[in-house]
Amino acid sequence: MSVNINEASVTVRKAARALGRSGLVHAYGHCSMRLDAGTFLVCPASPPGLVGVGEECTVLQVHEPLPENVLGEVRLHQQIYQNRADVNGVVRFMSPKMMSLAAMGLSPKPRHGFGSYFAPSVPLWDDPQLIRDDERAQKVIRLMGEAKAVLMRGNGAVVAGQSLEEAVVLAWYLEDSCRVELDVLASGMAQHAPVLSNEEAAQRATKAGRIFERMWQFLTNDDEE
Known part of the structure; x- marks a missing residue:
């Protein structure tokens, strides 16, 4: 895979x-896109929603130490690109429902359509500390598998x-999965509410019908670029 850096920069900013x-991020969060086997492009180190038109993104090396001026948790992106040849886009985010569920030490079960994309479960790193060193980042991504x-x-x-577009859509899906899980827990029906089987989830987690493209269009509607 090799991507035009100018086109990639527009996608990363969008x-x-x-x-x-x-509402998936606030002051904190970041996203990135793989350019080729050895490099990736990360958004500016500012609140993501405030990234300006044409603002410069940063090219980073997949297999070399991160520069000191790069946000520390970008090493999570780097570790994914090192270990997952199938991944070309990464999003680090802190959405409200997901933060609440994770703070309880829980991850969402695949209970509805959007949750099917994360079946059979979403791994949980049981440590609230920031991931700002390579050893921690390696352990988190090893758990992610x-x-x-x-x-x-x-x-x-x-x-x-x-793709980065897919990663952004998956972030939205994950937040919605956490919303549903919290609603189920609040209802007192968590032990009785249905969970998709692996077969049901595999059938539902489709990319057909422009599923990801339509959500990307919705999320980037009226973007300045």
């Missing part, structure tokens, strides 16, 4: 602003997609 507008996401107790989540 993704950052979409995350901000949809081949899953599309990993929750971090009291510290948000990371999602990975075959």
Whole structure:
């Protein structure tokens, strides 16, 4: 895979602003896109929703130490790109329902359509500390394995997609899955409410019908770029 850096920069900035507008991030959070086997592009180190038109993104090396001026938890992106050849986009975010569920030490079960994309479960890193060293980042991503996401107790989540557009949509899906899980828990029906089987989830987690493209269009509607 090799991507035009100017086109990639536009996509990264649009993704950052979409995350901000949809309430998936606030002052904190970041997104990135793989450029090729050895490099990736990360959004500016500012609140994602405030990223300006044409603002410069940063090219980073997949297999070299991160520069000191890069946000510390970008190493989570780097570790994913090192270990997952299938991943070309990563989002680090702190959405409200997901933060609440993860703070309880829980991750959502695949109870509805959007949750099917994370079946059979979303791994949970049971430590609220920031991930600002390589050793911790390696452990988190090792726990994540081949899953599309990993929750971090009291510290948000990371999602990975075959494209950055897909990763942004998956972030929205994960937040909605956490909303549903919290509603089920609040109802007192958690032990009785249905959970999708692996077969049901595999059938429902489709990419057909422009599923991801339509949500990306919705999330980036009226973007300045």
